[in-house]
Amino acid sequence: MKRRVRLSVLFAALVTAGSAALTPTVAQADDDPPTTRELLDKCDNGTDVCEFHPDGPPKDSMGEAHQVGDSAFNCTDDLQRSTVGWSDTTGESNSVGVSLSAEYGFAEVFKVSIETNYQHTWESSHTESEQTNIDVKPDEVGWVTREAQMQTVKGQYEMHFPDPFHGHYIWYVPFEATGPKPDAPSTKTQHTRPMTEEEKAQHCG
Amino acid sequence: MISRPRHGTHRTVTLAASVLLAGAVTAPVAQAAPAPTQAPGVGGQPRHCTLDLGTDAEHCYATFTEAVDHASKGRIDDAPASARTATGDSGFRTEVERLADEDGARADGVIQGTFFDDPGFGGDSLTISGEGLCEKDGWVDYQHDLEDGWKNRISSVQPWGNCWIWLYPEPGLGGDRDGPFKENTGDIGDFMNDRTQSIGFS
Numbered sequence: 001m002k003r004r005v006r007l008s009v010l011f012a013a014l015v016t017a018g019s020a021a022l023t024p025t026v027a028q029a030d031d032d033p034p035t036t037r038e039l040l041d042k043c044d045n046g047t048d049v050c051e052f053h054p055d056g057p058p059k060d061s062m063g064e065a066h067q068v069g070d071s072a073f074n075c076t077d078d079l080q081r082s083t084v085g086w087s088d089t090t091g092e093s094n095s096v097g098v099s100l101s102a103e104y105g106f107a108e109v110f111k112v113s114i115e116t117n118y119q120h121t122w123e124s125s126h127t128e129s130e131q132t133n134i135d136v137k138p139d140e141v142g143w144v145t146r147e148a149q150m151q152t153v154k155g156q157y158e159m160h161f162p163d164p165f166h167g168h169y170i171w172y173v174p175f176e177a178t179g180p181k182p183d184a185p186s187t188k189t190q191h192t193r194p195m196t197e198e199e200k201a202q203h204c205g
Numbered sequence: 206m207i208s209r210p211r212h213g214t215h216r217t218v219t220l221a222a223s224v225l226l227a228g229a230v231t232a233p234v235a236q237a238a239p240a241p242t243q244a245p246g247v248g249g250q251p252r253h254c255t256l257d258l259g260t261d262a263e264h265c266y267a268t269f270t271e272a273v274d275h276a277s278k279g280r281i282d283d284a285p286a287s288a289r290t291a292t293g294d295s296g297f298r299t300e301v302e303r304l305a306d307e308d309g310a311r312a313d314g315v316i317q318g319t320f321f322d323d324p325g326f327g328g329d330s331l332t333i334s335g336e337g338l339c340e341k342d343g344w345v346d347y348q349h350d351l352e353d354g355w356k357n358r359i360s361s362v363q364p365w366g367n368c369w370i371w372l373y374p375e376p377g378l379g380g381d382r383d384g385p386f387k388e389n390t391g392d393i394g395d396f397m398n399d400r401t402q403s404i405g406f407s
Binding site for chain 1: 269273315316321327338367388389391
């Protein structure tokens with residue numbers, strides 16, 4: 001019991017200390033809260049604790065299908081097999097718009113968290129190159145699209161400051177990042193359609 | 206590891222002191238507190254609940270982010286922590302004792318741990334917040350007996366707030382013990398998987 005009381009005083013004093021120190025700047029702090037980027041820049045760069053807590057397993061999704069390589073126009077009277085060479089890089093996006101490949105403290109904390117919790121590394125970008133064959137009928141155009149497998153990780157940074165930062169010792173900062181799923185094959189699809197008159201004039205004239 | 210019963214004096218002093226904290230840092234919320242989900246888990250989606258150890262109030266939300274917003278009292282921030290040198294200041298202690306006599310609002314929540322139904326931080330979650338950080342002095346600072354709906358379900362855990370997590374298969378920190386879980390743990394292992402009925406934070 002005695003110990004409990006001692007701890008109580010400690011905690012209460014901490015509260016009091018924080019309050020006393022912060023009172024003059026509260027209005028300013030509330031009117032001008034830090035941005036997520038400003039907070040995350042402090043991660044392991046002015047914090048006692050900076051940890052990332054994922055809020056669930058990574059969620060897989062398919063990236064947007066987009067054309068890779070050039071279109072193949074068949075201006076002959078025969079079926080043509082064209083080889084489309086392409087190289088495509090899938091990047092990442094996140095809620096602060098900063099590449100996690102950069103040497104920011106919060107990026108390192110995030111990547112270590114991914115490795116520890118999910119046993120794989122975080123890829124900020126992945127480049128795939130290939131030669132894809134496509135059969136194009138006469139007067140048609142062919143092209144290749146690619147969809148990359150993506151993963152999204154969401155969670156919260158828990159940051160403890162030795163002194164109040166914008167009025168608080170502890171900040172919880174939501175964060176979300178989407179990047180290429182490591183070691184996951186992408187989907188490549190061959191497409192054909194008849195050329196438009198404009199395309200015929202432009203490519204077969 | 207020794208657990209200590211919570212004591213009324215602790216609660217009284219802490220709550221009263223929180224008045225000052227609230228006065229100093231309670232602010233227009235950066236993110237408005239989301240409305241609790243009325244029918245959590247509908248559509249087979251995981252529900253994310255918060256439990257305040259100070260009030261035993263539980264609320265459930267559709268997303269973890271909303272739950273954390275709620276656990277931190279509608280902000281993405283907050284709570285007291287350091288300034289430990291202040292504890293040696295008799296002036297502070299006097300002020301604290303004075304405040305202890307006043308009615309007080311609850312301290313802003315300090316998240317102490319999140320518990321998940323499935324391995325890999327999957328499924329439903331329960332985020333527990335309390336009055337402060339854990340002290341790292343070899344004692345259980347906070348404890349909680351799970352309500353029936355959460356008994357024998359926990360498969361992954363995340364300690365927050367400087368806490369280590371201890372899991373027990375009986376209420377009141379009884380029976381076997383597993384831990385400490387010092388960091389995010391996606392699989393607590395077979396020993397206590399789906400067996401937890403009470404939790405200690407140290």
